[in-house]
Amino acid sequence: MQLNKLTIEEAHRxxxxxxxxxxxLTEACFDSIRKQDEKLNAFITxxxxxxxxxxxxxxxxxxxxxxxxxxxEGIPVALKDNILVEDIKCSAGSKIxxxxxxxxxxxxxxxxxxxxxxxxxxxxxxxxxMGSSGETSYFGSTKNPHDLTRVAGGTSSGxxxxxxxxxxxxxxxSDTGGSVRLPASFCGVVGFKPSYGSISRHGLIAMASSxxxxxxxxxxxxxxxxxxxALAGIDKFDSTTRKQKINVFEDIDKDIKGKRIGLPKEFxxxxxxxxxxxxxxxxxxxxxxxxxxxxxxxxxxxKYALAIYYVLVPAEVSSNxxxxxxxxxxxxxxxxxxLEMYLKTRQQGLGDEVRRRIMLGxxxxxSGYYDAYYKKAQQVRRLIQQDFEDVFKKVDLLLxxxxxxxxFSLGEKFNDPLTMYLADVFTVSVNVAGLPALSLPAxxxxxxxxxxxxxxxxxxxxxxxxxxxxxxxxx
Amino acid sequence: xxxxxxxIEHLANLAKLDISEEEKEKYAEQLSSILEYVDKLNEIxxxxxxxxxxVSGAIDxxxxxxxxxxxxxxxxxxxxxxxxxxxxxxxxxxEHK
Numbered sequence: 043m044q045l046n047k048l049t050i051e052e053a054h055r056x057x058x059x060x061x062x063x064x065x066x067l068t069e070a071c072f073d074s075i076r077k078q079d080e081k082l083n084a085f086i087t088x089x090x091x092x093x094x095x096x097x098x099x100x101x102x103x104x105x106x107x108x109x110x111x112x113x114x115e116g117i118p119v120a121l122k123d124n125i126l127v128e129d130i131k132c133s134a135g136s137k138i139x140x141x142x143x144x145x146x147x148x149x150x151x152x153x154x155x156x157x158x159x160x161x162x163x164x165x166x167x168x169x170x171x172m173g174s175s176g177e178t179s180y181f182g183s184t185k186n187p188h189d190l191t192r193v194a195g196g197t198s199s200g201x202x203x204x205x206x207x208x209x210x211x212x213x214x215x216s217d218t219g220g221s222v223r224l225p226a227s228f229c230g231v232v233g234f235k236p237s238y239g240s241i242s243r244h245g246l247i248a249m250a251s252s253x254x255x256x257x258x259x260x261x262x263x264x265x266x267x268x269x270x271x272a273l274a275g276i277d278k279f280d281s282t283t284r285k286q287k288i289n290v291f292e293d294i295d296k297d298i299k300g301k302r303i304g305l306p307k308e309f310x311x312x313x314x315x316x317x318x319x320x321x322x323x324x325x326x327x328x329x330x331x332x333x334x335x336x337x338x339x340x341x342x343x344x345k346y347a348l349a350i351y352y353v354l355v356p357a358e359v360s361s362n363x364x365x366x367x368x369x370x371x372x373x374x375x376x377x378x379x380x381l382e383m384y385l386k387t388r389q390q391g392l393g394d395e396v397r398r399r400i401m402l403g404x405x406x407x408x409s410g411y412y413d414a415y416y417k418k419a420q421q422v423r424r425l426i427q428q429d430f431e432d433v434f435k436k437v438d439l440l441l442x443x444x445x446x447x448x449x450f451s452l453g454e455k456f457n458d459p460l461t462m463y464l465a466d467v468f469t470v471s472v473n474v475a476g477l478p479a480l481s482l483p484a485x486x487x488x489x490x491x492x493x494x495x496x497x498x499x500x501x502x503x504x505x506x507x508x509x510x511x512x513x514x515x516x517x
Numbered sequence: 518x519x520x521x522x523x524x525i526e527h528l529a530n531l532a533k534l535d536i537s538e539e540e541k542e543k544y545a546e547q548l549s550s551i552l553e554y555v556d557k558l559n560e561i562x563x564x565x566x567x568x569x570x571x572v573s574g575a576i577d578x579x580x581x582x583x584x585x586x587x588x589x590x591x592x593x594x595x596x597x598x599x600x601x602x603x604x605x606x607x608x609x610x611x612e613h614k
Contacts, residue, residue: 129592145592239573252571281578282571349555360532367533369607371596380610385535397534401525402548404532418558420568425561427569459547460554476572500572 045070046208050117050265053211057104057116064097064104064116064160067211071118071162075209083184084194084203086123087131087164093118096160103158113268115158120210122201123164124171124247125256127151134247135167135179135197138366138373138391148245149277150214150256157272162210165200169393171216171249172359173197174224174465177456178395185452186229188490192449195225195465198259202229205259212269213259218249219351220444220469222257223481227444227493230483232514234258234266237501238476239284241270242277250358253351253473263482263510267294270503290507298512299333301505304437308344309468314446317487322443325484325494328516329441334509339437341429346422347471352463353406353419360403363396398459427475434499439509442468444481444493468495478503480510484517519549 045067048056056062072090079085100116103109121127124134126144128151133139147155154161168178176184176199184199186192187207194203198215202225205213215222217235226233235257243254256273260266267290274287305326310319330336368374368387375386392400406415433440445468455462472479477500481493496513498506525545529536536544599606 142596143592145588145596239575278580281580282573282575284573284575343561346558346561349558352551353555353558368598370593370605371598374598377608379608379612381533382535383608384533388533389535392534397532397536398544398547400532400534401528401544402551404528405520405524405548405552408528408531415552415555417568418563419555420570421563421566422558422561424566424569425563427572460550463551474572 044208046074046211048211049261050113050211050268051262053117054111054113058111060104064100065094067116068093068097068118068160068162071210074207075162078207079209081185081190082187082203082207083182084165084200084207084209085120085163086133086135086166086181086200089130089161089163093160093162100158100160112157114154114272116160117212118160118162118210119154120162120165120201120204120213121151122167122198122213122215124167124216125151125214126245126247127161127164130164132164132247133181134171135169135181136392136396137180138387140180140373142372146245149242149279150273151245153273165204165213167200168197169396170247170363171197171218171221172395172399174220174462175450175455176225177452178393180393183452186449188230189449192451192490193228195228195449197221198257199225201259202226202231202233205231205261212261212265215257215259216246217255217257217473218253218355219473220466222259223444223469223479223493223495224465226259226481228449228491230491232260232263232266232483233481233493234260234270235472235479236270236274236503237285237478238473239282240274240287240478240501240503242280242283244277244279248362250355251362252358253355255473263480263507263514264294266480267291267507285501288501288504290504293504293508294511296508297333298329298509301334301439301509302437303329303334303336303509304339304433304440305336306339306341306344306433306440306442308341309442314443315448315487318443318447318492321485321487321492322494325513325517326441329509329513332512332516337437339433339440341433341471343422343426343429344471347426347474348463348467350419350422350426351466351470351474353415354423356399356403357407357416358403359399360407363392363400366391395459423474426471430475430477438505440497442495442497444468444495448487448490448492472497476500478506480506482510482514482517520545520552
């Protein structure tokens with residue numbers, strides 16, 4: 043038995059029944075990292091000593107106490123390197139934070155530690171979570187385990203590959219426009235992005251604050267549900283957390299007869315890879331076989347979602363990135379005076395895509411252009427949210443492809459930002475409206491994974507997990 | 518909307534980025550093509566539509582204004598690139614005449 047290949051559920055059972063120890067489980071993950079990570083480049087920092095010490099604690103508890111074992115206790119997890127873990131480096135994939143050591147735990151980390159999870163390391167990512175392929179990382183691209191010449195997808199590239207390659211049993215990423223779902227689709231794992239406001243962003247390095255949400259990479263739907271239950275809830279450090287966690291297990295095993303699934307016609311467009319489309323429609327047929335009712339619906343303003351995304355996100359980026367000035371922490375460039383220090387620190391410390399978005403965001407917020415771009419995009423954002431509200435009066439869930447294609451080649455889109463942005467065309471609407479969504483592996487095309495995206499009503503994770511779980515069993 | 522070099526220089530100055538001549542041209546071209554894509558928003562009539570700034574539905578979340586335990590000062594100061602007597606040190610702000 044290769045312990046690192048277990049799901050959370052299986053590993054939990056094994057630990058509880060004393061079939062193996064938490065130390066053995068953790069070591070199996072580190073063996074896998076040692077064996078593969080040089081070529082995959084999923085990790086930026088490995089925390090082996092702390093992990094093994096934590097695993098020993100869990101083993102002692104199992105040996106010496108009759109206390110119930112928490113579902114995540116003793117389970118190895120990888121964290122995207124924009125989530126702060128006290129006393130551990132946190133780079134956000136950037137030179138400017140290359141040697142930055144986090145001064146506190148993110149709320150999700152506090153919760154994982156309290157649950158007894160074992161943090162194996164911090165994972166590679168597009169710089170400050172800006173990109174779609176994992177290629178903007180200062181620490182080099184993460185490779186797709188299905189084909190090392192291809193991208194893993196971004197921005198949670200390392201977290202996704204860590205799970206796909208069994209270097210950890212699950213991982214946390216962040217999803218601003220598809221950064222959990224797109225790599226999950228490209229690498230063949232489950233990628234879950236909760237409703238905006240369900241999981242605290244405190245301690246997540248901000249990219250675009252009104253879009254960012256911490257998400258889960260896992261091997262199964264149920265595993266994502268366990269992690270959601272452990273992390274969701276109102277946090278006094280994040281005033282956008284709105285909902286106490288929802289019990290998603292109550293309904294997860296129910297049959298889905300009579301559930302209404304909408305296929306938004308705008309997501310089944312010309313130019314989509316025909317074999318990808320075929321697999322997605324196969325998943326639709328499986329849902330029908332399970333008794334769900336499938337209907338075509340329309341989200342008429344879908345084609346504007348990406349446009350508003352690339353106005354509002356850079357605007358929020360330009361504001362959030364202002365704090366990286368070389369004064370209080372991070373990289374500081376040599377300079378003759380203060381102004382030169384700002385200019386050079388930001389020029390040398392930040393990569394191309396980050397600077398491009400800062401420039402773009404500065405433009406759309408600048409005097410004379412604010413109304414034409416920023417305000418206009420916010421108005422259209424409301425219309426897109428309304429489109430979803432209207433459609434969810436008719437259906438329980440939406441199903442779309444996660445991406446129009448399978449993983450593309452490294453370098454293929456790197457020099458053309460607009461083409462790269464189009465990789466997110468099916469995922470961004472969800473963040474624009476703050477909805478929960480999940481990418482589920484639907485099969486392979488030319489040996490490369492394809493994901494279907496399930497989109498739920500805001501704060502209705504329960505229906506999302508229920509339908510995803512029932513569909514997963516048939517795929 | 519086509520951006521020219523002077524506009525790019527203005528933006529770089531606002532954003533405090535020391536970009537090279539080569540980058541000015543590159544960014545002018547790339548930002549122009551992104552803005553051209555974004556211009557499709559003008560197809561939509563947004564008269565009387567209230568802008569949406571966030572989607573959580575939260576309005577004016579308040580908390581009691583009380584002193585609480587915060588981060589460790591030692592850890593925070595340990596991250597400062599140049600520290601003297603617990604003060605953050607930077608290069609001179611004004612040039613001497």
